[in-house]
């Protein structure tokens with residue numbers, strides 16, 4: 256597998272036209288479908304974007320999934336009223352298209368002392384935020400940048416005590432998560448299941464946590480898209496979240512054209528799928 260990372264932000268190569276293929280779409284959430292903001296709980300996805308996701312999902316026979324660091328519970332709230340297949344907590348939680356849920360758990364003898372330790376240490380750093388997700392923990396410092404190094408050191412000392420855990424750095428956050436849970440593994444799992452199987456994967460994300468997903472998609476000859484600047488394994492770029500929304504609009508207008516053409520040719524439905 257090629258592991259070259261590049262920063263081709265300046266070029267923003269045009270995304271390939273999604274014509275004449277059967278695609279499976281995987282979307283990261285924060286920084287991709289939703290703007291980054293100071294408070295994780297205040298994030299929303301605009302309703303027109305959710306409408307577009309629903310249309311896309313119908314056109315792809317359900318092959319549209321969210322792949323996020325957030326928990327599935329949070330993702331369901333963000334995506335409501337949609338009910339999509341999802342990988343939450345970087346793949347430590349997976350819900351397939353049939354609604355079956357799989358979740359990695361942390362034994363209480365790890366989770367309990369770890370949570371107590373993180374709560375104690377983070378409360379001594381005003382402005383930092385601890386997000387406990389059961390089997391993973393996000394240590395946020397977006398609103399307390401002065402504590403960045405201390406927060407990273409705390410996360411490192413935590414995983415040194417528990418070899419079952421690993422670190423996942425992100426934007427103004429470092430996460431402690433179970434070893435083996437990553438977005439690449441999550442996408443590979445989805446791609447072996449209906450309705451994703453046999454389709455070309457398209458994954459769009461913005462952060463370090465998305466890199467394994469880009470690599471997995473590249474290895475499947477798929478389309479990997481990074482939102483924003485910085486080195487990445489992704490082969491394509493979009494500059495910002497607003498461009499993701501525009502791209503979705505474009506995909507759907509292409510879809511509409513296909514339907515109209517099919518209708519004219521009296522073959523309704525033939526071109527109505529991606």
Ligand SMILES: O=P(O)(O)OC[C@H]1O[C@H](O[C@H]2O[C@H](CO)[C@@H](O)[C@H](O)[C@H]2O)[C@H](O)[C@@H](O)[C@@H]1O
Nearest residue numbers: 284285291292293295323324325397426427428
């Ligand atoms: O994989 P993602 O869907 O991108 O989720 C990654 C993490 O996103 C959230 O944190 C990030 O977004 C927050 C809201 O914009 C921002 O305040 C924070 O600085 C970012 O790191 C979320 O809170 C985490 O649980 C996710 O793992």
